[in-house]
Amino acid sequence: MAINLNAFLENYFDxxxxxxxxNQNGVLTVQLNEKMDRALMNRPFYWxxxxxxxxxGDPMKLTLITNQDSLEEKGERIHFGSPRLQQILNHLKENxxxxxxxxxxxxxxxxxxxxxxxxxxxxxYIGKHKKDxxxxxxxNLINGIMKTEMMESLYNKxxxxxxxxxxxxxxxxxxxLSGYKRILSVMDQYIQDLxxxxxxxxxxxxxxxxxxxxxxxxxxxxxxxEQMEKELQDLNERYLPKIHLKVVNGxxxxxxxx
Amino acid sequence: MKNIEIKKDVNFIETLEEKIDHxxxxxxxxxxxxxxxxxxxxxxxxxxxxxxxxxLPHMSFLPHQIETAKQAIEEMNGRAILADEVxxxxxxxxxxxxxxxxxxxxxxxxLILVPASLVNQWVKELNEKFFIPAATFRxxxxxxxxxxxxxxxxxxxRSPNREIILEQHYDFIxxxxxxxxxxxxxxxxxxxxxxxxxxxxxxTATPVQNQLIEIFNLVSILKPGHLGNYESFLEKYGRDxxxxxxxxxxxxxxQKVMVRNTRKDTSLDxxxxxxxxxxxxFTPEEYEVYNELDRTFQHxxxxxxxxxxxELCSSREACYLSLQKYVNDEKNYxxxxxxxxxxxxxxxxxxxxxxxxxxxxxxxxxxxVIIFTEYRASQLYLQWYLQQHGITSVPFRGGFKRGxxxxxxxxxxxxxxxxxxxxxxxxxxxxxxxxYMINYDLPWNPMRLEQRIGRIHRYGQxxxxxxxxxxxxxxxxxxxxxxxxxxxxxFEKVIGHLDDILAELNISSFEGEVKAIMSxxxxxxxxxxxxxxxxxxxxxxxxxxxxxxxxxx
Numbered sequence: 001m002a003i004n005l006n007a008f009l010e011n012y013f014d015x016x017x018x019x020x021x022x023n024q025n026g027v028l029t030v031q032l033n034e035k036m037d038r039a040l041m042n043r044p045f046y047w048x049x050x051x052x053x054x055x056x057g058d059p060m061k062l063t064l065i066t067n068q069d070s071l072e073e074k075g076e077r078i079h080f081g082s083p084r085l086q087q088i089l090n091h092l093k094e095n096x097x098x099x100x101x102x103x104x105x106x107x108x109x110x111x112x113x114x115x116x117x118x119x120x121x122x123x124x125y126i127g128k129h130k131k132d133x134x135x136x137x138x139x140n141l142i143n144g145i146m147k148t149e150m151m152e153s154l155y156n157k158x159x160x161x162x163x164x165x166x167x168x169x170x171x172x173x174x175x176x177l178s179g180y181k182r183i184l185s186v187m188d189q190y191i192q193d194l195x196x197x198x199x200x201x202x203x204x205x206x207x208x209x210x211x212x213x214x215x216x217x218x219x220x221x222x223x224x225x226e227q228m229e230k231e232l233q234d235l236n237e238r239y240l241p242k243i244h245l246k247v248v249n250g251x252x253x254x255x256x257x258x
Numbered sequence: 259m260k261n262i263e264i265k266k267d268v269n270f271i272e273t274l275e276e277k278i279d280h281x282x283x284x285x286x287x288x289x290x291x292x293x294x295x296x297x298x299x300x301x302x303x304x305x306x307x308x309x310x311x312x313x314l315p316h317m318s319f320l321p322h323q324i325e326t327a328k329q330a331i332e333e334m335n336g337r338a339i340l341a342d343e344v345x346x347x348x349x350x351x352x353x354x355x356x357x358x359x360x361x362x363x364x365x366x367x368x369l370i371l372v373p374a375s376l377v378n379q380w381v382k383e384l385n386e387k388f389f390i391p392a393a394t395f396r397x398x399x400x401x402x403x404x405x406x407x408x409x410x411x412x413x414x415x416r417s418p419n420r421e422i423i424l425e426q427h428y429d430f431i432x433x434x435x436x437x438x439x440x441x442x443x444x445x446x447x448x449x450x451x452x453x454x455x456x457x458x459x460x461x462t463a464t465p466v467q468n469q470l471i472e473i474f475n476l477v478s479i480l481k482p483g484h485l486g487n488y489e490s491f492l493e494k495y496g497r498d499x500x501x502x503x504x505x506x507x508x509x510x511x512x513q514k515v516m517v518r519n520t521r522k523d524t525s526l527d528x529x530x531x532x533x534x535x536x537x538x539x540f541t542p543e544e545y546e547v548y549n550e551l552d553r554t555f556q557h558x559x560x561x562x563x564x565x566x567x568x569e570l571c572s573s574r575e576a577c578y579l580s581l582q583k584y585v586n587d588e589k590n591y592x593x594x595x596x597x598x599x600x601x602x603x604x605x606x607x608x609x610x611x612x613x614x615x616x617x618x619x620x621x622x623x624x625x626x627v628i629i630f631t632e633y634r635a636s637q638l639y640l641q642w643y644l645q646q647h648g649i650t651s652v653p654f655r656g657g658f659k660r661g662x663x664x665x666x667x668x669x670x671x672x673x674x675x676x677x678x679x680x681x682x683x684x685x686x687x688x689x690x691x692x693x694y695m696i697n698y699d700l701p702w703n704p705m706r707l708e709q710r711i712g713r714i715h716r717y718g719q720x721x722x723x724x725x726x727x728x729x730x731x732x733x734x735x736x737x738x739x740x741x742x743x744x745x746x747x748x749f750e751k752v753i754g755h756l757d758d759i760l761a762e763l764n765i766s767s768f769e770g771e772v773k774a775i776m777s778x779x780x781x782x783x784x785x786x787x788x789x790x791x792x793x794x795x796x797x798x799x800x801x802x803x804x805x806x807x808x809x810x811x
Binding site: 099 | 262264270272273275278286295297298299300304313314315316336363389427451457478481482483484489662
């Protein structure tokens with residue numbers, strides 16, 4: 001997925017209520033607030049002492065240069081893979097895991113909003129090598145309808161933390177916990193149906209290397225067998241195929257219509 | 259489907275329900291969406307390929323480096339010996355492999371064991387080039403709580419470190435100069451074998467030095483049994499290192515765990531090097547001062563004398579400044595003899611080499627030229643002198659901050675004709691757009707010359723490169739040029755094995771060796787003979803090497 005890094009950063013700081021001081025030719029300057037200074041600037045002692053002295057403190061300004069051709073010298077160059085961007089992405093992933101949102105609609109008559117459980121899931125397939133896959137699944141907590149690519153269908157809608165005027169919510173019939181279980185069982189089915197050639201290859205490699213290892217220690221004295229056990233464990237660690245299912249984030253969305 | 263362990267996130271829904279009960283706190287739509295996007299842009303969609311390349315846009319990797327990283331990961335499953343010839347970038351390959359495992363989330367706990375003298379350099383390179391937050395081992399970064407540690411093997415194997423390290427489950431272990439642990443009877447070897455590890459890289463330019471069993475020992479760290487067990491290996495191959503060339507099967511087996519790139523098979527030589535020695539004569543006044551300085555110091559500190567003479571061969575300014583400093587230091591003798599010389603240096607006309615530089619640049623025409631000098635004073639002088647002749651130039655020093663380096667490079671590319679650099683240390687700065695290089699003075703360490711040339715003669719250089727090496731006749735520059743560079747043919751043959759050769763000859767520093775010869779000799783004749791001897795030994799070892807080092811791929 002390609003993103004416009006400059007716009008991404010501007011949205012990020014904007015969503016965290018930081019003032020954008022300037023943004024030109026891929027050079028973005030932002031005035032951090034205290035919360036973001038604490039999150040990004042890595043100076044806990046400063047905040048510790050300033051608070052001890054009973055002062056407000058001065059959050060820093062941050063200049064981020066996304067335009068690699070820019071000759072601007074003052075500021076941090078930021079690009080995919082740079083520590084600052086990794087920090088920001090991790091900050092997002094760690095902090096924005098749960099939500100409850102109401103679709104913003106402008107109506108002047110009573111309108112019902114239906115509750116959906118939206119769960120974004122990452123599957124990691126780990127064997128000799130590793131790959132990930134992301135799913136976004138929505139489950140209507142009234143009628144049990146399930147949708148994939150849920151986030152994509154929500155992208156162009158507007159949501160707020162408060163419910164819009166004239167709107168009311170319908171109480172879920174399905175509990176979030178049971179909804180979540182249904183989603184997991186769909187994922188289980190999906191995993192079952194996949195062709196797991198990767199896992200087979202990984203198992204085969206493991207068998208080959210275990211055989212070699214045993215040959216290596218053939219006739220070895222007992223005290224070396226401990227070392228062999230350790231190496232067997234290392235091999236299992238490296239080759240035994242596994243799948244990790246991790247929830248990226250999720251929450252309850254109140255949507256208008258189906 | 260059977261035999262696959264599945265691990266699921268169990269806490270998510272409970273936490274969500276709790277938050278609903280407590281009415282938050284919840285993420286806004288904007289941030290929620292961005293977190294999802296953050297995941298999408300960081301996931302690894304494919305089992306194959308190198309994602310690390312996208313993460314390191316500031317690095318320009320050579321094709322063989324990328325190929326090596328892929329091979330080590332995809333075919334060797336993360337356990338490999340990287341045995342490139344010196345100068346092809348084993349460190350870079352290792353960094354790329356490590357980065358890939360980190361990005362894929364497969365390596366978190368990492369131990370990097372390197373010679374003590376290289377610890378800081380590794381930390382610096384991993385941080386600066388790869389954004390890998392490696393740290394030097396210190397007492398306040400305990401082994402068990404800090405994730406990426408660089409240490410010397412001696413520190414690591416000492417108690418109590420040893421016990422703590424052996425407790426850890428490392429995802430990734432890297433050992434530089436791995437030929438030092440090739441002997442299975444040593445404590446180092448035993449220690450490395452005992453580490454709990456998933457992925458493991460061994461870096462060495464010389465995987466087999468004396469006996470074939472050495473390669474067996476290295477491979478046994480990575481893949482015990484791959485070459486059979488100890489007895490069967492000895493029985494089959496004995497101890498003769500030449501056998502590896504004769505036995506195609508063994509060679510094939512070794513290639514499954516070892517990557518070895520040589521200069522010959524990398525595409526570095528597409529653009530040709532044209533190397534020319536430019537002989538310069540001092541003016542009579544300059545020779546007079548040079549000889550006087552030489553005589554004056556005959557019985558004083560020989561070490562300083564060499565420095566002063568070298569400096570005088572570079573510029574009046576370089577020599578003047580350090581002589582002045584020497585005189586001002588009250589601990590030194592001979593102020594009264596030196597002061598007149600200093601005064602004479604101050605009155606010398608423009609330096610013969612500097613005049614030659616102007617002549618040469620005019621001859622080259624409009625092309626970009628990079629000039630390397632050993633001294634900062636010469637750098638400043640040259641910049642001024644070029645300007646007097648209407649030639650624009652920018653300075654470059656290893657000590658510049660990253661941003662300033664980039665800025666100078668940009669100025670050189672867009673505005674100035676000449677870049678004057680004091681050291682090749684500007685690694686990571688690539689100047690392929692420049693095809694002309696003047697080595698205003700020669701370094702005494704040929705590896706450094708190779709690094710200099712590497713700035714312009716590297717992958718991506720499409721034109722032939724022209725290199726001019728300056729030397730002043732009848733000075734110590736002449737000895738260095740004739741006896742070292744020309745005799746060993748260092749200009750023509752890329753230096754390649756020099757490191758290995760020096761190691762085999764037990765010479766730890768080439769530069770130190772040359773300095774010792776210069777300072778311990780009583781006469782010019784003695785200097786010549788000794789340098790000549792050194793060159794001869796290197797030359798013969800070089801031949802032996804070329805014949806033997808055909809193993810590996």
